[in-house]
Each structure stands twice: as structure tokens, then as C-alpha cells.
Amino acid sequence: MITPMVPAQRRSVLISGASIAGPALAFWLDHYGFDVTVVERAPTIRTGGYPIDVRGTAIDVVERMGLLPQIRAAHIASRAMTFVDRASMVIGSVPIYEAICSDTERDVELPRGTLTTLLHDATRNGNIDYCFNDSIDTLRDDGKGVDIGFASGRQARYDIVIGADGLHSRTRRLVFGPEAPFNHSLGFCFNLFSMPNDKGLSHGGVVHAEPGRTAAIWAVQDSPRVFGFLAFATDEAPVSTSRDAEEQIRRMRAAFAGMGWEVPRLLDAMAQADDLYFDSVSQIRMPHWSKGRVALVGDAAFAPSFRSGQGTSLALVGAYVLAGELATRDDPQDAFAAYERIARPFVEANQALATDDNGAFFLPRTQKDIETRDHILAEIIRNGTAGMFDNTKARVHNSLRLSDYASV
Known part of the structure; x- marks a missing residue:
């Protein structure tokens, strides 16, 4: 049980975003005695169940929060990723941990919604004020405090404002x-959606x-x-991606026209999801x-992309620091x-996991990429995974040693 700490003068903090x-961040700020408000435009915590990972240094964060037993209990233990050709013939497969995680003792895979629920449950019974169905509309930092106008029409003033509102952060746009x-x-652009498991996967x-x-x-x-997943290569600017679902469905149908395997079924499921x-x-x-009295954390500040596998972990570590x-x-x-000085090297090392090898094994852009992947899969069939995957990722995942703020 963590005993809250109360500073001599309580400071008010507004956090925009109630994902991870x-x-x-609200958990730790409440622990240190801040007055914390979390505003979230969704009507409740979003509980999508696609898998995410808590890895390396982030394991230390959730352990200090007292959540590690529950998070370990939710581990989903994925076994293998299998690669097939257009006729569904197996090319090869890789064990999940050897290919992606590299450190079974310092990695937990769980549904995203399980983690968001655990974090919400750990904070909603304290002094934290959650405001759903609302968002920041205007922001004015006068150097002594930040005046916020909410979409609901409410007005309030805070000592500090933190944007934790994701890749397309409105807080970031208002300030930066x-x-x-x-x-x-x-x-690449991608679509993710759920569909019936009528193949017994x-x-x-696959x-x-x-x-x-x-x-x-x-x-x-x-x-x-x-979960169905479709991704196609594109050279267009990422922020030009339309937010209109019908347009995205049309784009995906055009991009995947004529592709074999289960793709026609995936396209139909996508349209109905x-x-x-x-x-x-x-x-x-x-x-x-940061700028003035406003800072960013998580994807709003340093989204690494899912190709790094570290979005959740960076969010947890960044919030702690x-x-x-x-x-x-x-x-x-x-x-x-100080937050940036401590966290930036860790963030940039983990972001590099998505770019150093260009992700060609899982998202090949060329026929040569596919041939290289198939060669690796053939080597695994012949010799197993020994020597195929090094521990570089595990070292990067664990490369930040957390400071102990318990004496604050």
C-alpha cells in the first residue's frame, strides 16, 4: 500500500487524456499530493482488447504502483506468429518472445483494455477528478498559471497542464x-478491427x-x-491520412484488390466492424x-509506433519520471x-527499434524483403531460433534505471 505524500503547497494539474x-501520471501525482484532474473526450475508459506489452523498465514502474501481480495474471501468453503464402501454405513461424520480446522475465503481454482498466481502478477512488465527455478547447499560459476553456463551456485555471492525448494530441497543437x-x-498506413474467430485461431x-x-x-x-490487420506502403505525409472511415475502407479495398489468402474476408469484416x-x-x-507550464507525455510527446512494440512502456516510464x-x-x-534530460535517451533508443531494421520482417516493402524474411524462416525450421535473435531489444527495453522518488 502506497502512502500518499503531501507537499507544503498543493499544486493543481490538468491531464488531457485517460488512456495509459x-x-x-495521475496515479503518481496524486501520490505526491497534487490536485489532479483528468479530462477525456470519450464517455468512459476505452477498453479495446488488442494486445500490448509492458516491458523492461516499465515493469519496474508497475511494480512500484503495486499493479505487477494483476498485470502478470493478465498475461495472454501468445505462442507463435505464422507466415503463409496466398494459398494458406505455411512458410514458417517464429516464437513470439524470441522474435519480439527477447526477455520473458521482463515482458508481459496483455489486452490493452485490461491495462487501462487497472490504471483507472487504481486512480478513481483517490482524490483524482475524472471528467469524461469533455476536452480542452482553449489554452492560455500566462506564466503563472494556465487558463483552460473546455469544450463543455466550463472554465478553469491550473498550475500545470499535461497533454497525454495521443498521437494526434490537441494539447500539442494548441501549444506547439x-x-x-x-x-x-x-x-505505411494500417487498419485494425475485430472479427469473428471462425477459423479456430x-x-x-497468421x-x-x-x-x-x-x-x-x-x-x-x-x-x-x-483482430484483423491490414497495412500498405505509402509515401504520403502521415497527417494527410483522412479521418473518415468510409474513405479509409475504400482506400483499403483499392490497395488490397487482388490479394490472396484471407484478404477478401478481412476486407468484408473491416467494412462491418x-x-x-x-x-x-x-x-x-x-x-x-514542454513549453512554459505545459508538457507532453506518452504518444503526444514521443509516439514510437507499434513497430517498436514500446508505446505502452514509454508512456508508463515517461509518466513516472x-x-x-x-x-x-x-x-x-x-x-x-529534468524529465526530458532523463527520459529522452531512453525514448530515442526505443524509437530506433522501429527504424533501425525498417521493420521489413513484418512489413516488407519489396520482394527482396520477403525473400530475406523467408530465408530467416527457413533457417529457423532447420536450426531453431538459437542465434537468430540477439538481446539488443532487451537491453534497450531495460536501459533506464529509475530514480527513487520515495523520499519526496
Whole structure:
């Protein structure tokens, strides 16, 4: 049981976003005695069940929060990713942990909604005020505080404002300007959606790829529903991706026309899904994560893209460091500078996981990429995974040693 700490003078903090970084930050700020408000435009916590990972240093964060036992209990234990040709013939497969995680003791895979629920449950019974169905509309930082106008019409003033509102952060746009200079495309657009598990898929995924086009189906344990995934290569600017679902469905049908395997069924399921999520595969890279009394955390500041596998972990670690530095420094700008100094090397090393090998194994752009992948799969069939995957990722995942702010 963590005993809350109360500073000599309570400071008010508004956090925009109630996904992962927002509630994690709220947890620690409440622990340090801040008055915390979380505003979220959705009507409740979003509980989508697609798998995410808590890895490396982030394991230390959730352990300090007292949540590690529940998170370990939710581990879904995916087994293998199988690659097939257009006729569904198996090319090869890789064990999930050897290919993606590299460190079974420091990695937990769980449904995203389970983690968001755990974080919300850990914060909603404290002094934290959650305001759903609302969002920041206007923001004015006068150097002594931040005046906020909410979409609901409410007005309020806070000592500090934190944007934890994702890849397309409105807080970032209000304070730093348009998204385009910060959003760096990794060359793909993707759609993610759920569909019936009518093929009996269990504890893993099946992938079919052609040059510049990848389709996959992923099962969380033995769930009656699976996740469909479609991604295609594109050179267009990531922020030009339309937010209109019907246009995205038309684009995907055009991009995947004539592709074999289960793609026609995936396209039909995509069009019928009520949980369709689409976006560009991109990263947020900013020269600074704060300005005045406003700072960013999680995807709003440093989205690494799903190709890194580290979005959730960076959000948790960033929230821990940001809260700790705010608790130890009277001037928020000093705290923001320390937060960035500590977290940036870790963030950039983990972002590089998505770009160093260009992700060609899972998202091949060329026929040569596919041939290289198939050669690796053939080597696994002949010799197993020994020596095929090094521990570089595990080292990067664990490369930040957390400061102990317990004495604050």
C-alpha cells in the first residue's frame, strides 16, 4: 500500500487524456499530493482488447504502483506468429518472445483494455477528478498559471497542464502548433478491427505479405473474436491520412484488390466492424516536450509506433519520471527540463527499434524483403531460433534505471 505524500503547497494539474500515460501520471501525482484532474473526450475508459506489452523498465514502474501481480495474471501468453503464402501454405513461424520480446522475465503481454482498466481502478477512488465527455478547447499560459476553456463551456485555471492525448494530441497543437513538423512517417498506413474467430485461431497470429502489403489475423488466447490487420506502403505525409472511415475502407479495398489468402474476408469484416481503427505508421519526434507550464507525455510527446512494440512502456516510464520530477522541484519548467534530460535517451533508443531494421520482417516493402524474411524462416525450421535473435531489444527495453522518488 502506497502512502500518499503531501507537499507544503498543493499544486493543481490538468491531464488531457485517460488512456495509459494520463492515468499513470495521475496515479503518481496524486501520490505526491497534487490536485489532479483528468479530462477525456470519450464517455468512459476505452477498453479495446488488442494486445500490448509492458516491458523492461516499465515493469519496474508497475511494480512500484503495486499493479505487477494483476498485470502478470493478465498475461495472454501468445505462442507463435505464422507466415503463409496466398494459398494458406505455411512458410514458417517464429516464437513470439524470441522474435519480439527477447526477455520473458521482463515482458508481459496483455489486452490493452485490461491495462487501462487497472490504471483507472487504481486512480478513481483517490482524490483524482475524472471528467469524461469533455476536452480542452482553449489554452492560455500566462506564466503563472494556465487558463483552460473546455469544450463543455466550463472554465478553469491550473498550475500545470499535461497533454497525454495521443498521437494526434490537441494539447500539442494548441501549444506547439500543427502536427506536421513532428509527425514522421514510417511509410505505411494500417487498419485494425475485430472479427469473428471462425477459423479456430488460438494464442497467436497468421501473416500474409506481398511487397508493400501485409495482412494478418491475431488471436488473444482462445477468444471468439480475433483482430484483423491490414497495412500498405505509402509515401504520403502521415497527417494527410483522412479521418473518415468510409474513405479509409475504400482506400483499403483499392490497395488490397487482388490479394490472396484471407484478404477478401478481412476486407468484408473491416467494412462491418464497429471498432475500426486506422492511422499512419508514424512517430512523433519533437525538439522539446514542454513549453512554459505545459508538457507532453506518452504518444503526444514521443509516439514510437507499434513497430517498436514500446508505446505502452514509454508512456508508463515517461509518466513516472515526469511526476517524480514535478514532485521534487518547485518550478515546473525545471521539472520539465529534468524529465526530458532523463527520459529522452531512453525514448530515442526505443524509437530506433522501429527504424533501425525498417521493420521489413513484418512489413516488407519489396520482394527482396520477403525473400530475406523467408530465408530467416527457413533457417529457423532447420536450426531453431538459437542465434537468430540477439538481446539488443532487451537491453534497450531495460536501459533506464529509475530514480527513487520515495523520499519526496
